Amino acid sequence: MPVYLKDIHEFEKLEHFESVLIVPCRFCPAASLAVRNNEPYLSFFRDHLQTAAYERYIETMKSELEKRGVKTDVFRSRLPHQFVVCMWTSRRRKKQIKQAKNYDALVVLGCEAAAQTILDSCEASSFHVVQGMRNEGIMSILPRFQFPDRITLQLNSITPLFHQKQGPDAWMRFDLEKDSANSMYSIFNARRNLQ
Numbered sequence: 001m002p003v004y005l006k007d008i009h010e011f012e013k014l015e016h017f018e019s020v021l022i023v024p025c026r027f028c029p030a031a032s033l034a035v036r037n038n039e040p041y042l043s044f045f046r047d048h049l050q051t052a053a054y055e056r057y058i059e060t061m062k063s064e065l066e067k068r069g070v071k072t073d074v075f076r077s078r079l080p081h082q083f084v085v086c087m088w089t090s091r092r093r094k095k096q097i098k099q100a101k102n103y104d105a106l107v108v109l110g111c112e113a114a115a116q117t118i119l120d121s122c123e124a125s126s127f128h129v130v131q132g133m134r135n136e137g138i139m140s141i142l143p144r145f146q147f148p149d150r151i152t153l154q155l156n157s158i159t160p161l162f163h164q165k166q167g168p169d170a171w172m173r174f175d176l177e178k179d180s181a182n183s184m185y186s187i188f189n190a191r192r193n194l195q
């Protein structure tokens with residue numbers, strides 16, 4: 001049940017941060033970029049478990065931020081069990097938060113669950129957590145194997161989500177800087193005033 005995530009290119013909205021750590025989830029965002037660009041999800045021999053379309057987007061974000069004077073790095077995941085942010089182990093979360101302490105903001109490439117996972121790891125930290133992709137719904141996809149080593153994804157449908165403000169316990173309980181329906185980025189307050 002992958003989430004269909006739209007990549008955002010308004011990088012100038014992040015330039016007020018001095019330093020940014022990009023934290024990519026490597027499942028739904030990669031599938032979304034592959035589907036939208038009509039490119040393979042994986043080529044086993046060539047791409048080393050990475051989705052080329054997604055890697056290009058991460059590198060574009062990094063270089064665009066660096067062009068604007070923002071110190072930028074990527075929290076890289078190289079092993080399959082590290083790819084899915086909403087299923088990170090406590091060890092992985094601790095490692096991420098240790099690196100995050102050197103940055104003003106974390107730009108999470110993933111859905112609201114990815115941002116929530118990062119928030120849950122933050123505890124008393126004072127940096128911002130920014131959801132760097134927009135959730136457009138849940139996609140139904142048909143994987144196909146293409147000889148000799150490619151997996152492609154055929155998009156069958158996208159079921160839209162209806163973001164309803166349902167009070168303090170809904171996912172919108174985060175302290176959003178703007179209405180997420182209109183903003184390019186949803187900026188979460190990482191000081192965890194959630195309870």
Ligand code: SF4
Nearest residue numbers: 025027028086111114
């Ligand atoms: S964190 Fe979100 S984007 Fe990443 S795998 Fe889980 S549901 Fe998909």
